[in-house]
Amino acid sequence: xxxxxxxxxxLSVTPGETVSLSCRASQSIYKNxxxxxxxxxxxxxxxxxxxxxxxxGIPSRFTGSGSGTDYTLSINSVKPEDEGIYYCLQGxxxxxxxxxxKLEIK
Amino acid sequence: EVQLQQxxxxxxxxxxxxxxxxxxxxxxxTGYTMNWVKQSHGKNLEWIGLINPYNGGxxxxxxxxxxxxxxxxxxxxxxxxxxxxxxSEDSAVYYxxxxxxxxxWGQGTTLTVSS
Numbered sequence: 001x002x003x004x005x006x007x008x009x010x011l012s013v014t015p016g017e018t019v020s021l022s023c024r025a026s027q028s029i030y031k032n033x034x035x036x037x038x039x040x041x042x043x044x045x046x047x048x049x050x051x052x053x054x055x056x057g058i059p060s061r062f063t064g065s066g067s068g069t070d071y072t073l074s075i076n077s078v079k080p081e082d083e084g085i086y087y088c089l090q091g092x093x094x095x096x097x098x099x100x101x102k103l104e105i106k
Numbered sequence: 107e108v109q110l111q112q113x114x115x116x117x118x119x120x121x122x123x124x125x126x127x128x129x130x131x132x133x134x135x136t137g138y139t140m141n142w143v144k145q146s147h148g149k150n151l152e153w154i155g156l157i158n159p160y161n162g163g164x165x166x167x168x169x170x171x172x173x174x175x176x177x178x179x180x181x182x183x184x185x186x187x188x189x190x191x192x193x194s195e196d197s198a199v200y201y202x203x204x205x206x207x208x209x210x211w212g213q214g215t216t217l218t219v220s221s
Contacts, residue, residue, distance in 0.1 A: 043201060043211040043212065043214055044151075044211055045211070046208060055209075087151060089208065091206050091207065094153070095153035095167075095206075096153065099149075100149055
């Protein structure tokens with residue numbers, strides 16, 4: 001199985017900051033990488049598909065980039081409602097998730 | 107509006123089996139695969155498998171073969187996941203989610219396995 005490693009494990013930021021969350025794959029996944037946000041006691045929500053494609057209804061401050069094995073989710077000017085856990089998912093082979101990055105808003 | 111409505115929480119005894127339902131609405135049920143995901147310890151996510159409602163074809167994560175069985179009822183636009191020979195390791199929240207990109211998710215079903 002393809003291993004996805006997310007970093008950092010936890011990120012604590014103040015509103016207005018710009019943050020970058022990393023997801024690294026154990027082999028190339030050719031942009032078959034999706035990002036999700038999960039708030040406390042809620043289901044995950046799709047934010048970005050295929051590394052950089054936007055999703056209808058998702059604020060434009062969420063953007064994705066990357067290729068090969070390295071991918072990044074950027075959140076421009078973080079808001080308090082962005083607090084939660086962010087996961088990446090690869091669909092290149094048997095789907096696997098990263099371990100998540102917990103985003104805390106001070 | 108796309109909605110996936112899952113069945114309620116379950117408390118079952120070790121060794122038993124149980125079935126979770128996921129009723130789809132707001133889109134063509136047979137036009138998209140239905141995936142199932144396990145979330146344990148409030149964080150760790152695992153893909154269990156998928157079913158194609160159009161023809162009933164399935165694909166499973168090797169880890170869950172023999173543990174999960176996926177079926178659908180096209181007449182009611184409902185997908186089912188049966189979990190077999192339950193142990194405490196199966197206690198988790200289970201989600202259904204549409205298509206390979208998991209663009210829509212059910213609200214989750216909490217399963218507790220305990221005597």
